[in-house]
Amino acid sequence: MSKLGTILDQIDSGTVLLPEFQRGYVWNRDQVRGLMRSLYLGYPVGALLVWETEADHGSVRGTSKAGGGIKQLLLDGQQRITSLYGVVRGKPPAFFEGDSAAFTGLRFNVDEETFEFYAPAKMRDDPTWVDVTELFVNGIEPHIGKLSADPATMPHFATYMGRLIRLRNILEREFHQEKITGADKRVEVVVDIFNRVNSGGTKLxxxxxxxxxxxxxxxxxxxxxxxxxxxxxxxxxxxxxxxxxxxxxxxxxxxxxxxxxxxxxxxxxxxxxxxxxxxxxxxxxxxxxxxxxxxxxxxxxxxxxxxxxxxxxxxxxxxxxxxxxxxxxxxxxxxxxxxxxxxxxxxxxxxxxxxxxxxxxxxxxxxxxxxxxxxxVIDGQDFEGFGRGSRFYPLLYLLTRVLGARDFGSGLELRAEMLGHLTSLQVHHIFPKALLYKHGYGRSEVNAVANFSFLTQQTNLAIGKRAPEDYFAETQQKHPGALESQWIPTDPQLWRLDRYREFLAARRELLAEAANGFLASLRDGTKLAAEPLRPVVVVAEEDDDIRARQIKALVEELTAAGCAEPALDSEIADPATGRVLGVAEAYWPDGLQPGLGNPVILELDANPDLPRMEELGYEVFTSVDALLGYVARRNEQAAGRSEDDDHVGPDGSTAEDAAPTHDPASATVPAQAAPGGTGADFDRAMRHLYVAARDEAGYNATLFLSMLAEHGSISTAKKLLASPVVSDGFVALWERGRLDLTVEALVTRPEFEWLFDPAELEVARTRLQQFEYETR
Incomplete structure (x- = not known):
C-alpha cells in the first residue's frame, strides 16, 4: 500500500516512471471529474500494477531525474495517476504524452460538493467554486478569508472548511499495489501481463x-x-x-x-x-x-x-x-x-x-x-463515388495535374509555374450545391466526384452559384478547349439542371477514358515525363454546406470532451475484397479515445453496408444526434453520475429512442397562434412541426418525436438550442428547403419568444441567418 502523496513524490524524484511501451494519456475531462468525485466520496478506484525493474533510459519514459537502481514502472493505473498528478501539481508529469487540458482548471463547489471545469460566466467571483489545484498547491489558508468574509458563505463556514479538508486529505488515500518482480520478467512477458490485466483499457x-x-x-x-x-x-x-x-x-x-x-x-x-x-x-x-x-x-x-x-x-x-x-x-x-x-x-x-x-x-x-x-481498366461507373473520401477523388486531382487541365477563368493550365501568384486551387462544384439541393438532388449526388473540378480560388469565387449553362458558355467563348481539358461534356443540353444525372454519367466516361490513357502510358513507357510538377496549395471550401458545418461543430465538441481527432471523409473498405462499404463523415480507427473501444464510424449517407461494417467490429452511427447522445451517456457514466444500465446499440440508440405510445400526428393542428401564445400553444405547434415535416417535406423525425414524449415541448426546444451542434432534423429540413419547419424558426415567432431567454433566441436566429432564412 502507498499513499497518493507518496506516489506523486516518487514521480517527482524519478523512481515511479512509465514503461516506453505504454501509449500516451487518453482520458477526458469527465473521466477526471469522475475520479476526483469517487476519491472525495471514498469510493474504490482500483489498484495499481507496478513492474519493479532495474530500468535503463531506453525502456522508460520520463527519465530526466532518473538515476540508477530499481524503478517502479506503472503498468495499470497510468491514466488515474497521471490525472491525479496533473490536478494536484498543476502540471503534467515528466513522462506525459497527451492533452493536459483534460485535467486543467478543475473546480470544486463547497456548497453542492460537485466537481466541474472552470466556466467563467458561472464561477467568476463566486467563492464557493474552489480551484482544486490551488487548494493542493497553496493549502486551505487562502480560502479561509474568502469564505469567512462573504455574507453568503459565512454561515456555512465550518461546513465548507470541513469539505475542503476532506478533499485535500485524498493525498492520504492508500492505493493497493500489485508488483511484478524478478529477473525473468522481460519486456515481452510484462507486455503480455499488461494486455491481460488491461482488457478494458488501452491495448498495445x-x-x-x-x-x-x-x-x-x-x-x-x-x-x-x-x-x-x-x-x-x-x-x-x-x-x-x-x-x-x-x-x-x-x-x-x-x-x-x-x-x-x-x-x-x-x-x-x-x-x-x-x-x-x-x-x-x-x-x-x-x-x-x-x-x-x-x-x-x-x-x-x-x-x-x-x-x-x-x-x-x-x-x-x-x-x-x-x-x-x-x-x-x-x-x-x-x-x-x-x-x-x-x-x-x-x-x-x-x-x-x-x-x-x-x-x-x-x-x-x-x-x-x-x-x-x-x-x-477503369470503367465510368468506377467514378460513381462521392466526397473527398472517395478513392477516385485523388485520381481526379492526379488527372487535373498531369494532363494539363485549364482554369475556366484564366484559361491557364493549373501548374504552379504558369499560375504565378494564383497558385491556390479549390474544389469547385460544377453544378452549385445550393441549386442541386433546391431541385431535390441528394447529398451523395451533390457531392459526386464527377461534379468536382479544380479551379483557382479566384475563379471559383467569381463563378459563385451560377449554373453551368450560364458560365460554361462564357468559358467556351473566352477560352476554347478549357472545358474539354476538364473532361466536361460539350453538349449544352447536359448543362441543364434537369439533365444533371446524364451530365454525371457522360463526364464519368470521359474521366475513365483519360485515366486509362494516362495509366497505360505509365505501364508502357509511351509518355515521357516533363519537368517535375511543382506543388500547389489546395484550400478548403467555404462552409456553405450545412453538413460540413455540422460535422465541424461535432468534431470540435467531441475533441473538447476528450475524444481523439477523427479522419474526415474516410473511405471504409472491406478487408477481404477491397470493396467500398461506405464513406464515413468521421472515422475514429482507434476508438473515440485512442486504444479504448472499437473503431467508430459516423456514416450519414444512404446505403452504407451496415451489417458488414458491424460484422467487422465497427461501432456505426448513422446520425450526429445518436453519436452525441452516446458520448454524453458514456461521459456521464465515467463521471459517476449515471447508474443507467440501458443497452446502447451500435447506432447509439437506447430504449428511450423508441416511439412514444401515443401518436402526436393525431393531435389537433392549430391555426396561427395569437401573439402571447401559451405553453400549450407552443406544445401544439411543436407537434405540428413533426406532422408537417413528415407530410410536406417527407422527413420522419422519430428522435424529435421521442424527445417530445420524454421531455415535453419547451424542454426539447431548449435542449436543441443548447447543443453546440445543429440537429440532424435541422440539416434534413435545410436540404429540403424547409427551414420554416425547424424548432429554431418556431421559437423566433413573436408569440413564443417570451418562453426563451435572449441567449437561446440568439442561437436560433444565428443558425437560421447562416443559411439565409429570414426570421420575423
Whole structure:
C-alpha cells in the first residue's frame, strides 16, 4: 500500500516512471471529474500494477531525474495517476504524452460538493467554486478569508472548511499495489501481463511491443522515428509510427509480421530506418513530381509504400530508370484504386514482398491483375463515388495535374509555374450545391466526384452559384478547349439542371477514358515525363454546406470532451475484397479515445453496408444526434453520475429512442397562434412541426418525436438550442428547403419568444441567418 502523496513524490524524484511501451494519456475531462468525485466520496478506484525493474533510459519514459537502481514502472493505473498528478501539481508529469487540458482548471463547489471545469460566466467571483489545484498547491489558508468574509458563505463556514479538508486529505488515500518482480520478467512477458490485466483499457499493438523491445537496445529509436514523421508532417504528409515501422520491417527483414524484428539488432535497425526514410522521401518526391499527388488528402495507397521500400532496397536503393519508375507508379495507383491494402494488411504485404523478391515490378503488376480477375481498366461507373473520401477523388486531382487541365477563368493550365501568384486551387462544384439541393438532388449526388473540378480560388469565387449553362458558355467563348481539358461534356443540353444525372454519367466516361490513357502510358513507357510538377496549395471550401458545418461543430465538441481527432471523409473498405462499404463523415480507427473501444464510424449517407461494417467490429452511427447522445451517456457514466444500465446499440440508440405510445400526428393542428401564445400553444405547434415535416417535406423525425414524449415541448426546444451542434432534423429540413419547419424558426415567432431567454433566441436566429432564412 502507498499513499497518493507518496506516489506523486516518487514521480517527482524519478523512481515511479512509465514503461516506453505504454501509449500516451487518453482520458477526458469527465473521466477526471469522475475520479476526483469517487476519491472525495471514498469510493474504490482500483489498484495499481507496478513492474519493479532495474530500468535503463531506453525502456522508460520520463527519465530526466532518473538515476540508477530499481524503478517502479506503472503498468495499470497510468491514466488515474497521471490525472491525479496533473490536478494536484498543476502540471503534467515528466513522462506525459497527451492533452493536459483534460485535467486543467478543475473546480470544486463547497456548497453542492460537485466537481466541474472552470466556466467563467458561472464561477467568476463566486467563492464557493474552489480551484482544486490551488487548494493542493497553496493549502486551505487562502480560502479561509474568502469564505469567512462573504455574507453568503459565512454561515456555512465550518461546513465548507470541513469539505475542503476532506478533499485535500485524498493525498492520504492508500492505493493497493500489485508488483511484478524478478529477473525473468522481460519486456515481452510484462507486455503480455499488461494486455491481460488491461482488457478494458488501452491495448498495445504488435508494433508497440516490437518498438518497446527495440527501444530497450536503442533508446533513441522512438525519438528518431518521430523526427522523420515530423519532417513529413511539415511537408504536408501525415504518417504514424506503426506505418513507419512497417517500412523499416520490410527493409530489415522482408517480413510483414512485426515479430520478425525480434532478431534485428539495434545497429541493423538504425540502418534500416535510415534507408526507409530515404526510400519514402524519394517516393514522395516521385508521387508529387510525376503524379501531382502533393498533399496528404490525395496521397493514395499508403500501405503500398512498404512494398515499394522493399523493392528499392532489393534494387540497390533506387529505380534503374524512368521506365521502371513509371511501371511502379502504374502498380501503385491501381493498388490504391482497388483497395489492395484495405485490410488483412500483413497477409497482402507478405504476398507482395514474396512477389517483388521473385519477379520485381512485372510480378507485382501480374499479381494485382490476377487479384482483380484480370481487370486493371477503369470503367465510368468506377467514378460513381462521392466526397473527398472517395478513392477516385485523388485520381481526379492526379488527372487535373498531369494532363494539363485549364482554369475556366484564366484559361491557364493549373501548374504552379504558369499560375504565378494564383497558385491556390479549390474544389469547385460544377453544378452549385445550393441549386442541386433546391431541385431535390441528394447529398451523395451533390457531392459526386464527377461534379468536382479544380479551379483557382479566384475563379471559383467569381463563378459563385451560377449554373453551368450560364458560365460554361462564357468559358467556351473566352477560352476554347478549357472545358474539354476538364473532361466536361460539350453538349449544352447536359448543362441543364434537369439533365444533371446524364451530365454525371457522360463526364464519368470521359474521366475513365483519360485515366486509362494516362495509366497505360505509365505501364508502357509511351509518355515521357516533363519537368517535375511543382506543388500547389489546395484550400478548403467555404462552409456553405450545412453538413460540413455540422460535422465541424461535432468534431470540435467531441475533441473538447476528450475524444481523439477523427479522419474526415474516410473511405471504409472491406478487408477481404477491397470493396467500398461506405464513406464515413468521421472515422475514429482507434476508438473515440485512442486504444479504448472499437473503431467508430459516423456514416450519414444512404446505403452504407451496415451489417458488414458491424460484422467487422465497427461501432456505426448513422446520425450526429445518436453519436452525441452516446458520448454524453458514456461521459456521464465515467463521471459517476449515471447508474443507467440501458443497452446502447451500435447506432447509439437506447430504449428511450423508441416511439412514444401515443401518436402526436393525431393531435389537433392549430391555426396561427395569437401573439402571447401559451405553453400549450407552443406544445401544439411543436407537434405540428413533426406532422408537417413528415407530410410536406417527407422527413420522419422519430428522435424529435421521442424527445417530445420524454421531455415535453419547451424542454426539447431548449435542449436543441443548447447543443453546440445543429440537429440532424435541422440539416434534413435545410436540404429540403424547409427551414420554416425547424424548432429554431418556431421559437423566433413573436408569440413564443417570451418562453426563451435572449441567449437561446440568439442561437436560433444565428443558425437560421447562416443559411439565409429570414426570421420575423
Amino acid at each position: 499493438s504488435k508494433g508497440d511491443l516490437a518498438l518497446a523491445k527495440i527501444c530497450a537496445d536503442w533508446p533513441e529509436a522512438r525519438s528518431t522515428m518521430r523526427k522523420h514523421l515530423s519532417t513529413w508532417s511539415t511537408a504536408g504528409f501525415q504518417f504514424n509510427l506503426d506505418w513507419l515501422l512497417r517500412n523499416v520491417n520490410a527493409v530489415a527483414t522482408g517480413r510483414a509480421q512485426f515479430e520478425a524484428l525480434e532478431g534485428v539488432g539495434s545497429a541493423d535497425f538504425a540502418q534500416a530506418l535510415s534507408s526507409s526514410e530515404r526510400y519514402i522521401s524519394g517516393f514522395l518526391d516521385v508521387t508529387s513530381g510525376r503524379l501531382g499527388l502533393d498533399h496528404d488528402r490525395v496521397l493514395m495507397g499508403r500501405y503500398a509504400f512498404p512494398v515499394i521500400s522493399r523493392f528499392l532496397h532489393l534494387n540497390g536503393g533506387s529505380f534503374t530508370d524512368a521506365t521502371q519508375r513509371d511501371r511502379m507508379l502504374f502498380w501503385y495507383v491501381h493498388a490504391a484504386l482497388w483497395g489492395r491494402f484495405a485490410g488483412s494488411t500483413e497477409t497482402i504485404l507478405t504476398q507482395d514482398y514474396e512477389t517483388v523478391a521473385r519477379s520485381g515490378i512485372d510480378g507485382l503488376i501480374a499479381s494485382l491483375s490476377r487479384w482483380r480477375g484480370g481487370n486493371l
